[in-house]
Amino acid sequence: MSSYKHFQNDNFKYTKDISRLNDNPAFNSPVKVNEHKLDSFERNFDKWLEFVQWARWFPDLWYDLIRPEKGGMRLDLDQRVFLRSMSRFISTYGVFPRGFGKTMIEIMSIYHTCIWFPDITIAMSAQTRENAASISEEKHKEIIKWFPLIENEILKASFNKDTVEVIFKSGGVYSVLANAQSTKGQRRRRLNVEESALLNNELFKDVLEPVVNVPRRTIGKLATINPYELNGMINYLTTSGYRGSDEFNRILNMLDEMAELKGKMVLGASWELPCHFGRGETRTQILAKKKDPTTSATAFAMNYESKWVGATDGALINISKLLKIRTLSKPELGCPKDRRGNFELNEYVFGIDVARSNAQSNNKTAIVVLKIIRNKSGTIRQIQLVNIVEPPNGLSFKEQSILVKRMFYKYGGNIDLTRSRVKAIIVDGNVIGKGLIDRMLEDVTDPETNEELGCFDTMNTEQKPDVQNAPKIIYDLTAQGINGDIIRTFIDYVESEKLKLLKGYDEIKKSTSIADIDSDEAKAFIHTQFLIDEVSNLKLKTTQKSITVEQVQRKIDKDRYSALAYALYYVFMFMEKEETVEFDEDDDSVVIF
Structure with a gap:
């Protein structure tokens, strides 16, 4: 946070210097018209910069700002925390139950990033491209419904059976990938991994981790890499899986890194949290599923209670x-x-x-x-x-x-x-x-x-x-x-x-x-x-x-x-x-x- 403020203060100083360029006799501008008169944008450049920084840092408040008075989506407290985490940390691991609304928040985070970071490329990966494409199209329609102003930021939105391409006026592009060897060689600036509990570490290291190797460059004349930007961000979203799996071990490592303030965040909740806020199924419906003799105890623990199941020590098989x-x-x-x-x-x-x-x-x-x-x-x-x-x-x-x-x-x-x-x-x-x-x-x-x-x-x-x-x-x-x-x-x-x-x-x-x-x-x-x-x-x-x-x-x-x-x-x-x-x-x- 302190580094971010330092970056913010440096930019304010830099922008004020820019606003006084016309007062400098050494400034030789080829444009002589209105030489000593700044337009509205130049006069308020520091305010625009502050607004951009505010919108990047508080994605939930920005969504509140563009929400229509009637018919918009109201974000709950847990959703705000989740949305801010995916904007502020280099890696967030979210383990949430069915009906939490995690995919909706994920797509909202992606669209927010594409709007506020020019020319960024960001992808969501799932078990198959078909699955990722289907999820994306459904959530895209919901976002446009709840926040109609976002449609003004989109240049083109194309959804096919196994491909997605949403191009924003900022130059940002959102697409989908598969958690498979077919993704090898692809490059994006940031990546969100759906149902990450099904990943194996060998595939992740060989295919998915290198996807975000190349950082984003700014679109100005310098076209430089912002040292304070979260380049290489990878977020993980899933229901829980099995103890002893590669992803279970990844979460344990990320918990240690979170305690050591290394820019990682691990979040989790059971069905009771979304139920408390009135999202998804009611308490009666969920408890009826738990009592249903046809419902697997393991499946309920993973899908609704966010418990990692199975043996930890002495497991029969990895x-x-x-x-x-x-x-x-x-x-x-x-x-x-x-x-x-x-x-x-x-x-x-x-x-x-x-x-x-x-x-x-x-x-x-x-x-x-x-x-x-x-x-x-x-x-x-x-x-x-x-x-x-x-x-x-x-x-x-x-x-x-x-x-x-x-x-x-x-x-x-x-x-x-x-x-x-x-x-x-x-x-x-x-x-x-x-x-x-x-x-x-x-x-x-x-x-x-x-x-x-x-x-x-x-x-x-x-x-x-x-x-x-x-x-x-x-x-x-x-x-x-x-x-x-x-x-x-x-x-x-x-x-x-x-x-x-x-x-x-x-x-x-x-x-x-x-x-x-x-x-x-x-x-x-x-x-x-x-x-x-x-x-x-x-x-x-x-x-x-x-x-x-x-x-x-x-x-x-x-x-x-x-x-x-x-x-x-x-x-x-x-x-x-x-x-x-x-x-x-x-x-x-x-x-x-």
């Missing part, structure tokens, strides 16, 4: 690694078919965990579908988690077995295992899981279609199916004694990035045809998010004999994680093929003993 492997844009609800109507030559593995939910008394089963991708030598290159299905609570084991058999045929399963696209169904055979295995060994007819679903057999037990020579497709997995190996296999597949998961539903819903949140496609994305929540809630626990996992919060289940871990263990044990290296017989560097 959560940043798990977020990094979310690269799949489309689920597979069945095995695709070629032009002739035949199933494509894919390989699928089902993983099934049958458990009693800690929150509800009914059986709760999780089914994961893994798609195996091999290279030309037959080595597994990727394992894609293309679908997660959770049957409705309360289904009997017979009904669950019918659901699994339907999925088996949908993914190209065949009683002739040489032609079957589904290679194995791994079932947790501990206690409750035995009931599902017993039912799957029964011969059954689909009660809805009257189609024969047949019966299956296990490949590793002596149980007898109803029909002799039934396909040996079920692997009865008993985790006792091998739990440590199952956990290590899961960690290895995540760390090596062989495992690939579906992207977040919010990230892809606007760029795809998925509109119905109750559709099977949407549920695949949503259950993948629940899987992330489950894994983030687990921490490693070492015993004398082995290692196991422990839930941080007991109310968050781990069914989806268990089903995935069992399936990955089977793939590792029975489907992985070591890559062979061929040597040239004439290679003298190879010695065979």
Whole structure:
């Protein structure tokens, strides 16, 4: 603040010197008309300068100044603090709940900057350019509605599916970028990062941080860099994420820098703050969501309570690694078919965990579908988690077995295992899981279609199916004694990035045809998010004999994680093929003993 005042005083002195130039006999101006008479602007130059400095320093008061008497937007106290922080600090990290109005304040800050800093270029980045463009267009319309005078400052506003360009009369330009490699090489003077909790530090350092490397120059004859301007500003706005992630660590570092007065600011609030000011949903509506049994406790904590969730010490996996492997844009609800109507030559593995939910008394089963991708030598290159299905609570084991058999045929399963696209169904055979295995060994007819679903057999037990020579497709997995190996296999597949998961539903819903949140496609994305929540809630626990996992919060289940871990263990044990290296017989560097 003291530096800013020093800069302010120097400018006043400089402007007063300019206003007296005509009194200086050494001043040789080619313009002789009104030589000793200053126009209105020159006479009041120091006042204009003071007004510019005031408007830059108090963005909320400037918005109050241009707000219409009727129909304008009234800024609440928390919004004023947030708006001022983004104008006064080199970096602001805002962690706010749904319904806070953070994106609106963000765009207001961007427009304010573009108007008061000539020729500045500023961008907002989001997970995709489509998402950023959609957000920008919506908030642009709201700003023009609440503050009509801003329209006089805009030369051109262009909004397309994945591009935005708002050009101001000051020369300032606002555009959008993606939190992706496609942004590499772009240059802006300032940057705002949307949903920053989803970032990984590797991408940020390689792509986003260099975006603001080049500072703004003034538009006068000197075209110099203002040493007091906040060049290179990067602001972060998000709902909360996972403890142990790169962004969680960034916030901890920024909190230290804020305490050390290094120009950083961290702000946060729960749903109660906007609710207090009457913004967003009412208290009754939000508390009803919290009590709703279909609402994930983790999702509510992140979206409304602004809590960073998950294990801090001894976490099962580095959560940043798990977020990094979310690269799949489309689920597979069945095995695709070629032009002739035949199933494509894919390989699928089902993983099934049958458990009693800690929150509800009914059986709760999780089914994961893994798609195996091999290279030309037959080595597994990727394992894609293309679908997660959770049957409705309360289904009997017979009904669950019918659901699994339907999925088996949908993914190209065949009683002739040489032609079957589904290679194995791994079932947790501990206690409750035995009931599902017993039912799957029964011969059954689909009660809805009257189609024969047949019966299956296990490949590793002596149980007898109803029909002799039934396909040996079920692997009865008993985790006792091998739990440590199952956990290590899961960690290895995540760390090596062989495992690939579906992207977040919010990230892809606007760029795809998925509109119905109750559709099977949407549920695949949503259950993948629940899987992330489950894994983030687990921490490693070492015993004398082995290692196991422990839930941080007991109310968050781990069914989806268990089903995935069992399936990955089977793939590792029975489907992985070591890559062979061929040597040239004439290679003298190879010695065979």
